[in-house]
Amino acid sequence: MTEMMKQIALASRPDGAPTPANFRLEELPVPTPAAGEVLVRVHYMSLDPYMRGRMDDSKSYAASLQVGGKMEGGSVGEIIASNAEGFEVGEFVMGGFGWATHAAVPAVGLAKVDPNAAPITYSLGVLGMPGFTGWFGLMEYGKPKSGETLVVAAATGPVGSMVGQIAKSLGLRVIGIAGGPEKCKMAVEHFGFDECIDHYAYATASELNEALQAACPKGIDIYFENVGGKVLEAVLPLMNQYGRIPICGMIAWYNAGGLGADASQKGLTGPKLWRTILVNFLSVNGFIISNHWDRLGEFHKTVGPMIANGSVAVQEDITEGLENAPDAFIKLLTGGNTGKAMVKVI
Incomplete structure (x- = not known):
């Protein structure tokens, strides 16, 4: 009897926010690994905002998903068959296995994960792409200095x-923005932020700007941009001269399609944006973390011990069952998760 696997495919392209109808759960035979490949049984898969952009048929830094194709994403799992030298059955690896219970993939490019060193979920979150994104963007483009004010x-x-957390360890004043009082409480009590502002409590960017002024009496030196929308509009007028803005995402605009390229909405016009950058001598750097994997070892060497000694805290939001991945992903895009969003596949 043929062993079967499950995967989730892109059933249709979303028009605005994704809905369950844009996804399809499929069942098909478990593949056999070819020469140089391994067969992985996926344990956990990552849910990340960038996946929303891949669902659109628009030009970006990576190819769009094809309708009918498997949803893509990072996962960690156990090798259950190997045709690749140096990769043994029973070892855990991390790679782009997609939204599926199994995957046969080339061993080249896979990262081995030691389940005895840390929980394997860390390879998708705090020690994986998201954590690396935060550390790299801050250190490379934020250029933090003790005594400065950072907003994220x-x-x-x-x-x-x-x-x-990295900014706090370097002596900065850290102001968070999050959705809801519970998340704000977590930012202060669990992650050690100085303050956290609930953006749900402010209907407009100008109201949020007033709250930020109170929290940042000396202005803002670094704004780590991963949201866009009214948050960006509220922050910009408070940026100090020679401030830095690393940009890794803009989730508030993703559901607008085309990666939310129209920044004119909600009052953020091109002239206003560029004039603010000009007169305040701001450094604005967009980056895609996949271009910087050569720095991953440095990140692990720096942050690994901080996680081990508790100076960097971890928060995970794990959904049970592959079939529940679409709902968890939709929730992620509206801020419904608390911590790193993942799906426990088995």
Whole structure:
């Protein structure tokens, strides 16, 4: 009897926010690994905002998903068959296995994961792409200095929480922005932020700007941008001269399609944006973390001990069952997760 696996495919392209109808759960035979490949049984898969952009048929830094194709994403799992030298059955690896229970993939490019060193979920979150994104963007483009003020939105997410905690360890004043009082409480009590502002409590960017002024009496030196929308509009007028803005995402605009490229909504016009950058001599750097994997070892060497001694805290939001991945992903895009969003596949 043929062993079967499950995967989730893109059933249709979303028009605005994704709905369950845009996804399809499929059942098909478990593949056999070819020469140089391994067969992985997936244990956990990551849910990340960038996946929303892949669902659109628009030009970006990576190819769009094809309708009918498997949803893509990072996962960690156990090798259950191997045709690749140096990769043994029973070892755990992390790679782009997609939204599926199994995957046969080339061993080249896979990262081995030691389940005895740390929980395997860490390879998808605090020690994986999101945590690395936060650390790299802050250190490379934020150029933090003790005594400065940093603001980061989505403060309890895996990127924002890493940014805030590293900045605190370097002597900065750290202000988070999050959705809801519970997340704000977590940012302060669990992650050690100085303050956290609930953006749900402010209907407009101008109201949020007033709250930020009170929290940042000396202005803002670094804004780690991962949200866009009214948060960006509220922050910009408070940026100090020679401030720095690393940009890794803009989740508030993703459901607008085309990666939310129209920044004119909600009052953020091109002239206003560029004039603010000009007169305040701001450094604005967009980056895609997949271009910087050569720095991953440095990140692990720096942050690994901080996780081990508890100076960097971890928060995970794990959904049970592959079939529940679409609902968890939709919730992620509206800020419904608390911590790194993942799905426990088995």
